[in-house]
Amino acid sequence: MTDLKIISLNVKRLNNVVKRQKIISFLKKEKHKLVAAILIHRNLPLTIEKVIKDKEGRYILISGFLFRESVFIGCVYGPNSEDVSFFPNLLTHVSAIASPYLVLGGDFNCVPDPRVDKSPPGGELSPKSIRLIEFCSDLEICDSWRVAHPTDRDFTFFSCHHQSFSRIDLLLSSRTVLDRMEECSIRSCPLSDYSDESLFIEYITKEWNVFMTTNKTEDVSPSLLWETAKAYLRGSIISYTTAQKKASMKEQLSLEHIIQKLEVQFKISRSKTILKKLEAARSALNQLLTKRAKAAIFFDKHKL
Structure with missing residues (x-):
């Protein structure tokens, strides 16, 4: 097997x-x-x-x-x-x-x-x-x-x-x-404001202005300018979402590491201070995963 x-x-x-x-x-x-x-x-x-x-x-x-x-x-x-x-x-x-x-x-x-x-x-x-x-x-x-x-x-x-x-x-x-069996371990489970939408719109607006400033000239036809702009924005959106995914995953891994460390400390000390830090880290991770899940559901419903 x-x-x-x-x-x-x-x-x-x-x-x-x-x-x-x-x-x-x-x-x-x-x-x-x-x-x-x-x-x-x-x-x-x-x-x-x-x-x-x-x-x-x-x-x-x-x-x-x-x-x-x-x-x-x-x-x-x-x-x-x-x-x-x-x-x-x-x-x-x-x-x-x-x-x-x-x-x-x-x-x-x-x-x-x-x-x-x-x-x-x-x-x-x-x-x-x-x-x-x-x-x-x-x-x-x-x-x-x-x-x-x-x-x-x-x-x-x-x-x-x-x-x-x-x-x-x-x-x-x-x-x-x-x-x-090679291994059996107990691990942490994450499953126990300026909006991203505003940031995205600001980013696309900036990219659009950069493209139009550089490429909108008298010798370029409107149809060619539009087709080229769509290709440019598509690449910009892919670049933006890739960077966002990497940043989100980095934050998730960081929170998971913090939670795992705090869980070990709390099992030993039962400190209320550590428990509050643990609950805060879990809450932050839960919010991050919820936001990502809602985005995945939205794009799944609206994909072509």
């Missing part, structure tokens, strides 16, 4: 078209071929044989063939409350389809071991954690991140109400997948 990267995103309100566009832009930047959302790249040679959906929308499971290998992929959103039927129902659906390559990713809303997967550390296992461990044992699947980082402590969720960290977002994999 060719190299494959899988990412699980815990993102709300995917029915919003702007939010979906932001995720698509994020995935294009990361160059992911498959994610647990479940979004599948159009060029990925995945043949889907079966799709299983939970009636309450708690999980979606797909089975099929990828690079001539049988695969089973699931996206899971575990209940916040104590639902004793959740894991048995999920187990029934997963175990019904045999595949050596099995991956279940998502927000399970419980931790495998509260002593190392929560901060401050927890005590005894909760009923949900016990059922999660039994679920993994029955399917003979493992916590991929814990296999790759047996002694590390990292977290995927911060509760403002409880002032605690936890690792509730998991990637559970079969042994066949683990044997081929």
Whole structure:
């Protein structure tokens, strides 16, 4: 099987078209071929044989063939409350389809071991954690991140109400997948005034004036001047938008680096000052991605 990267995103309100566009832009930047959302790249040679959906929308499971290998992929959103039927129902659906390559990713809303997967550390296992461990044992699947980082402590969720960290977002994999796994990491997700329009109009007006001052002469016919002007402005617009995209991507990468650094600091110190800086950086990144998503939607609707 060719190299494959899988990412699980815990993102709300995917029915919003702007939010979906932001995720698509994020995935294009990361160059992911498959994610647990479940979004599948159009060029990925995945043949889907079966799709299983939970009636309450708690999980979606797909089975099929990828690079001539049988695969089973699931996206899971575990209940916040104590639902004793959740894991048995999920187990029934997963175990019904045999595949050596099995991956279940998502927000399970419980931790495998509260002593190392929560901060401050927890005590005894909760009923949900016990059922999660039994679920993994029955399917003979493992916590991929814990296999790759047996002694590390990292977290995927911060509760403002409880002032605690936890690792509730998991990637559970079969042994066949683990044997081929190269890396498993926890990363930051950005998906948790003088307007650009005014700047653009000012730029085009300036370019138009420069062109007309240089080229509008008596020996140039109006039709030739107009056709030449259109070609000149088209090149100017391409140059402008390319520069804007580069500047936007540079700003995005800078904000993502700041967020990642602040998250590490906050997990250690829990400083309110750092938390405010983190929230400000996340807000700035969210505004940047939202603006880019709205622009992409606008141009997609109006392209010829």
